[in-house]
Amino acid sequence: MNPIQVTLSLLTTAEKVQVTLSLLTILASGIVSAVVTFKLNAQRDARRMRREKLERLFLAHTGFLRQLDMHWYPLFAVMAGDIPYNDALDILIKQSADEEKHFENLEMLVSLYFPELGTGLHQLKEIRDRANDIIGAHKRKYVQVGPHLTPARQELGNTAERLDAHCRSFRAEMVKLAKKLGASSKHAA
Numbered sequence: 001m002n003p004i005q006v007t008l009s010l011l012t013t014a015e016k017v018q019v020t021l022s023l024l025t026i027l028a029s030g031i032v033s034a035v036v037t038f039k040l041n042a043q044r045d046a047r048r049m050r051r052e053k054l055e056r057l058f059l060a061h062t063g064f065l066r067q068l069d070m071h072w073y074p075l076f077a078v079m080a081g082d083i084p085y086n087d088a089l090d091i092l093i094k095q096s097a098d099e100e101k102h103f104e105n106l107e108m109l110v111s112l113y114f115p116e117l118g119t120g121l122h123q124l125k126e127i128r129d130r131a132n133d134i135i136g137a138h139k140r141k142y143v144q145v146g147p148h149l150t151p152a153r154q155e156l157g158n159t160a161e162r163l164d165a166h167c168r169s170f171r172a173e174m175v176k177l178a179k180k181l182g183a184s185s186k187h188a189a
Contacts, residue, residue, distance in 0.1 A: 047182055054178055061167075064103045071092060074091040075088055075156065106124075120170040134152050134155045138152035
């Protein structure tokens with residue numbers, strides 16, 4: 001007989017039950033501990049991944065807003081009558097040669113990871129579409145009359161102000177999300 005069998009043969013039935021219960025308790029607590037640790041690690045990893053995606057969302061949003069600004073800037077000059085439309089188009093073509101697909105990244109990240117920011121994304125699309133309508137109407141008028149001062153410049157300026165308000169609001173929502181995900185700084189996101 002091996003030492004464990006010898007020891008068990010010396011124990012009474014009550015002692016055997018107590019030893020068995022003790023071993024089962026140790027085994028069960030080990031399993032519970034492993035499950036809890038696994039779950040906590042999985043939650044921590046999920047929060048970390050979402051924070052990383054939120055950082056990418058912030059960069060995509062900022063990049064897209066910068067692209068809109070750079071796209072609108074030469075058109076403001078056209079609408080003021082400062083440069084011809086063809087010069088603005090040349091500037092826009094040069095700018096767009098190296099542009100990243102910030103809007104597509106922004107849309108993907110909101111759709112897949114942050115659906116709670118969908119309202120802000122929808123507002124951004126509305127602002128972009130409104131600006132495109134203003135720019136398109138001005139372009140049609142420009143084709144008819146050539147360079148001219150236009151109220152479209154003021155309309156595009158108002159749309160740019162809406163874009164600034166959207167930016168502040170959307171960033172505030174991203175900061176709230178970052179805090180929920182355990183970001184340590186009030187400036188996180």
